[in-house]
Amino acid sequence: MRNIRQSPVGAALRRAGPVYGSIVLFLLSTAGSAAFRHFDRPVSSALIYVLGVTVIGAIAGLRWGLAAALAASLIFNFFLVDPVLQFTANSADEFVPLIAFNLCAIVSGLLAGRLNDRARIAERAQARLNILLVVSDRLQKVVLLPDLVMAMNGDDIRPWLGHFELYDKDSQPSGMPSDGARFASLAGTHFDGPTARSEPHRANLYRLQQSSGTIGTAIFGEPEDRAGSHLVDMDAMIALLSMTVERCLLLQQLSQTEAVRRSEELKTALLSSLSHDMRTPLSAIAASASSLLSLSGDLDPAVRTKLLQTIQEQCERLDRYTANLLDLGRLQAGIDANQLIDVDVVETLGAVLRSTRALSSSHAISKQIESPSAVIRANPVMVEQIFRNLLDNAIRYSPEGSTIALKLSETEDQVRVEVIDQGCGVPKDDLPRLFDRFYRSSRTSQQEGHGLGLSISKGFVEAFGGAIEINSPHAGGLGTQVIVQLPLSPRNEAVIHG
Amino acid sequence: MVERILIIDDEPAISGTLDPVLSSQGYEVRTEKNGADGLAAAQEQAFDVVLLDLGLPDVDGKELIGQLRALNDMAILILSARHQETEKVAALDEGADDFINKPFGIDELLARIRVALRRLAGEQKRTNEFRSRDLVIAYDRREVRLMGDEIKLSPKEFDLLECLARKAGQVVTHRRLLLAGWKDPAVDGQYLRSYIGLLRQKLEEDPAEPRLILTESGVGYRLTTTPAEK
Numbered sequence: 195m196r197n198i199r200q201s202p203v204g205a206a207l208r209r210a211g212p213v214y215g216s217i218v219l220f221l222l223s224t225a226g227s228a229a230f231r232h233f234d235r236p237v238s239s240a241l242i243y244v245l246g247v248t249v250i251g252a253i254a255g256l257r258w259g260l261a262a263a264l265a266a267s268l269i270f271n272f273f274l275v276d277p278v279l280q281f282t283a284n285s286a287d288e289f290v291p292l293i294a295f296n297l298c299a300i301v302s303g304l305l306a307g308r309l310n311d312r313a314r315i316a317e318r319a320q321a322r323l324n325i326l327l328v329v330s331d332r333l334q335k336v337v338l339l340p341d342l343v344m345a346m347n348g349d350d351i352r353p354w355l356g357h358f359e360l361y362d363k364d365s366q367p368s369g370m371p372s373d374g375a376r377f378a379s380l381a382g383t384h385f386d387g388p389t390a391r392s393e394p395h396r397a398n399l400y401r402l403q404q405s406s407g408t409i410g411t412a413i414f415g416e417p418e419d420r421a422g423s424h425l426v427d428m429d430a431m432i433a434l435l436s437m438t439v440e441r442c443l444l445l446q447q448l449s450q451t452e453a454v455r456r457s458e459e460l461k462t463a464l465l466s467s468l469s470h471d472m473r474t475p476l477s478a479i480a481a482s483a484s485s486l487l488s489l490s491g492d493l494d495p496a497v498r499t500k501l502l503q504t505i506q507e508q509c510e511r512l513d514r515y516t517a518n519l520l521d522l523g524r525l526q527a528g529i530d531a532n533q534l535i536d537v538d539v540v541e542t543l544g545a546v547l548r549s550t551r552a553l554s555s556s557h558a559i560s561k562q563i564e565s566p567s568a569v570i571r572a573n574p575v576m577v578e579q580i581f582r583n584l585l586d587n588a589i590r591y592s593p594e595g596s597t598i599a600l601k602l603s604e605t606e607d608q609v610r611v612e613v614i615d616q617g618c619g620v621p622k623d624d625l626p627r628l629f630d631r632f633y634r635s636s637r638t639s640q641q642e643g644h645g646l647g648l649s650i651s652k653g654f655v656e657a658f659g660g661a662i663e664i665n666s667p668h669a670g671g672l673g674t675q676v677i678v679q680l681p682l683s684p685r686n687e688a689v690i691h692g
Numbered sequence: 693m694v695e696r697i698l699i700i701d702d703e704p705a706i707s708g709t710l711d712p713v714l715s716s717q718g719y720e721v722r723t724e725k726n727g728a729d730g731l732a733a734a735q736e737q738a739f740d741v742v743l744l745d746l747g748l749p750d751v752d753g754k755e756l757i758g759q760l761r762a763l764n765d766m767a768i769l770i771l772s773a774r775h776q777e778t779e780k781v782a783a784l785d786e787g788a789d790d791f792i793n794k795p796f797g798i799d800e801l802l803a804r805i806r807v808a809l810r811r812l813a814g815e816q817k818r819t820n821e822f823r824s825r826d827l828v829i830a831y832d833r834r835e836v837r838l839m840g841d842e843i844k845l846s847p848k849e850f851d852l853l854e855c856l857a858r859k860a861g862q863v864v865t866h867r868r869l870l871l872a873g874w875k876d877p878a879v880d881g882q883y884l885r886s887y888i889g890l891l892r893q894k895l896e897e898d899p900a901e902p903r904l905i906l907t908e909s910g911v912g913y914r915l916t917t918t919p920a921e922k
Contacts, residue, residue, distance in 0.1 A: 506797075513795050520775055537909075538885055544900050545907040563900045567889060569882070574909035575777050 212254035219250050220262050224269060231274045243270055244298050251303030255310055259303030260296070267292040321425040325354050329431060333438040337445050340369030342438055347371040354426055356397075357415030360439070363408050368439075377413045388432070400428070402436040410439050464519075467646075471515050475508035482508075510553075514586070518646040521579060525650065529573065529657040536683050537577050539568040539609050540602060546581045547600070556594040559585070562601045568609035569683045572658040580654050583647035584613045584676050592617030592673070604682070608660075611678045619667035619674055628664055655680065695809055696738070699723040700730035700756075701745040701771065710743070713798055719805075727751030731759055738764045741808055744788070745771045746779055754779075757786045767808030771796075777910035781865055784911070790862040791911075807861030807917060822857040825918040827895070827904065829857050843894050848873050852887055853895075856905065856915040865912040888913060 223246025230239035243266045251259025271281055271292065283289060332345040339360065345351070346358035357376060360368045365381040377397055383390065390399045395415075402410040412435055482501040485493070493501070540563060551559060570577070588598045592615040599614040620628060629652045655662045660680035668675040697719045699707045707723035714721045722739075724730040727748045734742065742760055746753035757768055770783045770791035780791045789811070792804050822829040828837040834850050836843045845853065855872035856864050867877045869884055892899040906914045 509795065520773075524775070536882060536885075540900060541885070541889075541907050542909060544902055545909060547901050548903070548906070561900065566899075567885070569885075575775065578909045 213258065216250045216254040216258050216262060219246055219253075220265065222246065223266070227270065227274060236275075239274060240270070240294075244294060247295050247299045248302040251299045251301075252306040254303075255307040256300070256303035259299035259306075263296040263299030267295045270295070318425060322427045322430075325351075325426050326430055326434065329355075330434055333434060336438055337442060338369075339439065339442045339446075342435075342442060343369035343371055346435075347373075353418045355414055355431070356417035359413045361411045361413070363410055365411070368410065376415065380413055381411065389428075400432045400435075402432065402439050404436055404440045406440075409436065409443060472512070475511045475515075478508045479505050515646075517579075518583075518650055521576075521650045521654075522646060524576075525653040525657070529576075529654075534571045534573060534658070536569050537572045537574045539570055539577065539611065539680065540565060541567065542574065542577045543581060543600070543602060543611070546578055546585065550582065550585045550589070554589050557589050557592065558595075558597040560597055560599050562599070564601075564603045565609070568602065568604055570609060570658060570660075570680045571683045572680070573654075576654045576657075580651045580678065581611065581613075583651045584678070587647055588613050588615035588617070588674070588676075591615065607682050608679045609682055611680075612675060613678075614668055614673060614675045616673045619672060620664065625664060625666065629662075651678075694718065694720045695740045696720045696722070697741045697743065697805070698730065698733055698739040699743045700725075700727065700748065701743070702726060702747075702749050703745070706745075706771075710801075714805075717802065727753070727756045731756060734760055734763055734766075739766055740812060741767045741769065741805055743769050743771055746776070746783060754783050754786045757783060757788050761787045765812060767805075767812050769804055769808060780911055781867075784863065784865045785867055789859075804861075811859065811862065822860060824860070824916070827857075829853065831858075838895055845891075845894065849887060849891050849894075852884075853891060853915075856913060860915045861917040863908050863912050863914045867912075869912065 223242050226242040226246075227239045230236075230242060247259060247263045247266050250262040254262075268281075271283075272279060275282075283292070328350055329346075332348060332351060333342065336342045336345055339362075343358065343360050346355070346360075352358065357371065357373075359371060359375055359377050359381075361381040362368050367375055367378065367381070377392075377395055380392055380395055380397060380399060383392070383399060385399060385401070388401050388403070391397075392399065397416070398414045400412045400414070401408055402412055412432065482504045486498060486501050490498070543561075543563070547559060547561065585598065585600070592598065596616040598616075599612070601610075601612040601614070603610050629649050652662050655678055658680055660678060662676065662678050664674060664676050666674040695718075697714055699710055699714075699721065701707050701723070702725050704725075707725075711721050711723050719741075722733055722737075724733050727750050730742075730744075730748075733739075744753055744756065744760075748756070753770070760766065760768060767790075768788045770780060770788045771794055772780055772783075772791050773794055784791065789808055790804055792801060820831045822831070826839050829835070831854055834845075834847075836845055836850070836853065852869055852873050855869055866881055866884060870877045870879050870881075873879075873884065873887065888905060889899070892902050892905055895904050896902045904916055906916060908914055
């Protein structure tokens with residue numbers, strides 16, 4: 195980044211330099227000319243003056259060159275050409291230097307002036323361009339309006355443009371400068387034309403426009419560097435700002451549309467899941483209950499018991515399903531990190547194991563717990579839910595009588611829990627989609643279940659800073675291994691004081 | 693004496709089912725649909741057990757607990773959803789005796805009611821002994837026996853076990869246990885977890901899968917009561 199700022203003293207020197215230089219040069223050439231005259235070298239004397247005037251014209255421009263030429267011709271005529279101390283224009287010796295000096299000064303001055311002007315224009319253009327470049331460089335990375343306001347109030351832009359505030363088309367602030375809003379009262383000001391000035395606030399208002407119409411108002415305060423601020427090309431600046439604001443607005447719209455689309459997708463999936471997973475157990479319950487009610491006399495006791503068992507089982511299934519829906523809602527709402535407390539995974543697993551064994555005696559569960567306690571930062575009920583879901587899945591998708599292995603081990607800063615079943619495993623193509631909500635593997639789609647358990651477990655694990663992975667087939671082409679890793683709480687050590 | 697149960701739940705399907713079932717078990721049952729009527733019923737006649745739904749239409753169930761408690765000795769059992777652990781803790785700290793998650797099986801509910809009634813009777817008798825199938829605790833001698841063998845406990849371990857045993861079969865909140873062990877509910881929960889771990893190591897067959905001191909996630913602990921064989 196080129197430094198586009200300069201100290202005021204330096205600028206004054208640069209402005210004054212040619213003038214003083216010209217005076218010095220003029221005095222030097224006068225002295226030189228007088229010296230040569232003294233030694234009776236009239237041609238050299240005149241040439242020195244010509245040289246001096248030409249150089250002055252070149253460095254200080256046409257005006258100073260002409261002034262020098264005029265002064266030189268007068269001095270030359272008056273002091274250095276006979277008759278001394280008298281203006282005469284009688285001979286060619288007296289005419290020619292007068293004309294020559296002035297012509298030289300005019301020619302060199304014009305040439306130099308043109309060059310100088312070009313250079314100055316180029317310099318100004320460069321400075322304007324530089325400010326625009328800085329601004330566009332900063333704005334390029336901006337995707338959110340508050341970031342835009344921050345960037346425009348940055349140290350590399352603000353001195354040139356002044357305190358910046360941005361208001362949307364409803365006069366609401368889009369972001370806030372770090373030193374607060376000063377022009378909030380101006381935000382609703384109506385003005386015709388692209389820009390307006392507020393004297394009491396010493397601020398300039400600019401309307402930001404795009405093809406769609408007005409998209410906001412930019413307000414600039416007084417810049418610190420008022421001299422430098424003249425270098426700013428406000429038209430280009432406002433065009434740049436308008437483009438950036440529009441881009442931010444479009445991106446915002448896009449992400450909203452995306453969110454709506456995803457929530458629509460979720461709703462659709464939810465509805466189709468409801469129609470299947472809610473209605474199936476309800477149908478079974480309705481059929482059993484109505485049979486018991488209408489046919490109770492004709493049913494033998496074994497059938498009656500079977501029907502009653504069906505009702506109870508299907509109720510449990512509905513309960514699991516609604517619990518999952520509730521968990522899904524909790525995940526959607528977001529889990530507040532401030533609400534997390536210390537939870538002992540070993541203790542939680544104990545509780546899960548006890549209730550899982552009580553509900554299902556069809557599978558053996560072997561456990562291998564290699565740590566007396568493993569404390570993480572989490573929500574205790576959600577941690578229970580994670581492992582309950584994993585064990586439920588293992589039981590549901592592996593043959594009766596098979597063994598499910600549960601292992602817990604600790605690394606330096608993680609606790610690792612594995613649930614390994616001896617079921618049919620998961621087809622390779624289904625693995626990547628297993629964690630999708632409502633997804634059920636093609637192999638299991640005929641079975642009970644609703645594909646919510648895994649995605650909820652994953653959501654909870656990730657909310658607690660952990661990771662979950664599935665390996666299937668696990669060993670010998672059989673079974674599924676689910677690995678959950680959760681970061682240990684920094685205070686995971688036993689604290690016992692008498 | 694016939695024990696009286698008051699059900700305060702705005703859901704007719706729940707009270708409509710519980711009323712006949714509990715009546716068939718020999719209890720005298722009354723059902724009310726909201727907090728105001730429930731309180732009025734309890735003022736009119738003394739109940740032994742109140743089954744209270746926390747999501748009542750007219751009042752916050754927690755406020756009702758204090759008002760019911762002021763009337764007479766009774767057991768208050770909270771009917772709540774599984775997820776509402778903070779609600780449960782608040783209700784228990786407010787004076788409720790236990791909670792049961794909806795949906796529940798009737799066996800579970802009957803067991804909780806029996807525990808609550810037994811405890812109500814026990815409190816009146818000021819027992820100084822706890823006795824279950826495997827565990828015997830003599831409070832006055834500070835002596836613990838597990839299947840006949842004496843178990844040495846540190847003073848703090850004993851205090852915690854006594855606190856659990858005096859409410860055996862019912863949940864005891866973390867807060868109450870911290871008060872019992874440290875006289876300060878603000879003490880770091882890590883201490884409590886460690887001491888429960890120590891107790892389990894001394895009392896449980898498999899400390900990693902406890903059967904005596906159960907964890908109620910986010911709420912507290914519960915000492916199981918398998919009644920002593922007579």
